Amino acid sequence: MLRIGSGSAVTSDEQLAASGGLSATNLAHLRVKRLARLGRDGELLRMAGLADVVVANPPVPVKDAVLAAIYTHTVAEPLSQGDLATAREKLIDAGPLNNYASDGVYQGFRDLGFFVIRKGDKLIALSSYCTHQKCELKAERDHSFYCRCHGSTFDPGGKVTEGPATRNLPALPTINQNGHLLVKVTGT
Ligand code: FES
Numbered sequence: 001m002l003r004i005g006s007g008s009a010v011t012s013d014e015q016l017a018a019s020g021g022l023s024a025t026n027l028a029h030l031r032v033k034r035l036a037r038l039g040r041d042g043e044l045l046r047m048a049g050l051a052d053v054v055v056a057n058p059p060v061p062v063k064d065a066v067l068a069a070i071y072t073h074t075v076a077e078p079l080s081q082g083d084l085a086t087a088r089e090k091l092i093d094a095g096p097l098n099n100y101a102s103d104g105v106y107q108g109f110r111d112l113g114f115f116v117i118r119k120g121d122k123l124i125a126l127s128s129y130c131t132h133q134k135c136e137l138k139a140e141r142d143h144s145f146y147c148r149c150h151g152s153t154f155d156p157g158g159k160v161t162e163g164p165a166t167r168n169l170p171a172l173p174t175i176n177q178n179g180h181l182l183v184k185v186t187g188t
Helices: 012-018 024-038 041-045 050-055 060-080 084-090
Strands: 091-096 104-106 114-119 122-127 160-162 174-177 180-184
Touching (some): 024 041, 060 174, 122 174, 122 180
Antiparallel strands (some): 104 114, 114 122, 174 180
16 A cells, blocks of 8 residues: 555545546545544535535445544534433434435425435435524425425425525435435534
8 A cells, every 4th residue: 555745544545636537526535534534523524515425425434434523523422421312313313225215305304304305316315494594394296395484495406496595405414324324414
């Protein structure tokens, strides 16, 4: 294995980058692993495009880095204080991935803060709270979302199609852990 500067190991992604094979995806993977190595978990979890990285089935080291960051940043602190309820609330096991094999919007976790959406080979978790004033959204038959409070609507990808909401629905970080879908619920 190659070594650089301060003796840190060069991974296969870094070798790829060094050989000119750097893509946006490789770059994102490198960034995830770098932030994980530095212990900057909060920054890692706020990284732009992280949801796209994790739904695209990244290499195991990247998955592990995201999962470890979620654990440390979100779960470890409440657990260290014996607050199991808070820890559970923030990292939710949405069950076996097989449960989401068909295209559609799955509403089983709406009250806990997210919809699971399968479209082809993509599986994402979208916040189930309206970005206007956090009312719970309703999934429509056409897979769009409607807010009964003031009438905002969002398309199936979470993009605002009618106000007063102005922000799109955030995709929540997800990870495949031993065939289960884990979702990190944020306050968004
Ligand atoms: S809370 Fe959804 S439109 Fe106001």
